[in-house]
Amino acid sequence: MAECLFCRIAAKEIPAQVVYEDELIIAFRDINPQAPVHLLIIPKGHVASVREIDEAHPLVAGRLLRVARDLAKQEGVAESGYRLVVNTGQDAGQAIAHLHLHLLGGRAMGWPPG
Ligand code: AMP
Ligand code: ZN
Numbered sequence: 001m002a003e004c005l006f007c008r009i010a011a012k013e014i015p016a017q018v019v020y021e022d023e024l025i026i027a028f029r030d031i032n033p034q035a036p037v038h039l040l041i042i043p044k045g046h047v048a049s050v051r052e053i054d055e056a057h058p059l060v061a062g063r064l065l066r067v068a069r070d071l072a073k074q075e076g077v078a079e080s081g082y083r084l085v086v087n088t089g090q091d092a093g094q095a096i097a098h099l100h101l102h103l104l105g106g107r108a109m110g111w112p113p114g
Pocket of ligand 1: 005020029030087093094095097
C-alpha cells in the first residue's frame with residue numbers, strides 16, 4: 001500500500017535502521033525505543049493486523065516469531081529475557097495499521113501493561 005508507512009520502509013522509500021531482512025520479513029529499530037532493545041519485525045507484504053492474517057499468509061505468523069527469537073539472540077537479550085508484543089486494534093493502541101511484532105529487551109518490565 002503506497003500510503004502505508006511500514007510498506008514504505010519495507011520498500012526502502014523511507015529510511016530505517018534495518019537489522020534483518022529476507023524475502024518475507026524485514027526488521028528495524030523502533031524510532032521511539034521503549035527499552036534498550038526495541039525492534040519491529042514486520043511482513044514485507046501489507047497485512048493490516050493480526051485480524052487480517054488468513055490463508056493468504058500461511059507463513060507470516062510463524063516466521064515473525066522465529067525471526068524474533070533469532071534477533072533476541074543477536075541483540076544479546078535471549079538469556080536475560082524479552083517481551084514480544086503485537087498491538088491489535090484500538091484498545092491495544094495499535095498506531096500503525098501494518099502488522100508488526102515489537103521485540104523489547106534489555107531491562108526488567110512490569111506486568112500487566114497499562
Ligand atoms: P503500535 O503502537 O504497536 O502500532 O507501534 C507502532 C510503533 O512504530 C511505535 O513504537 C513507534 O515508535 C514506531 N514507529 C513509528 N514510525 C516509525 C518509523 N518511521 N521508524 C521506526 N519505528 C516507527
Ligand atoms: Zn503496509
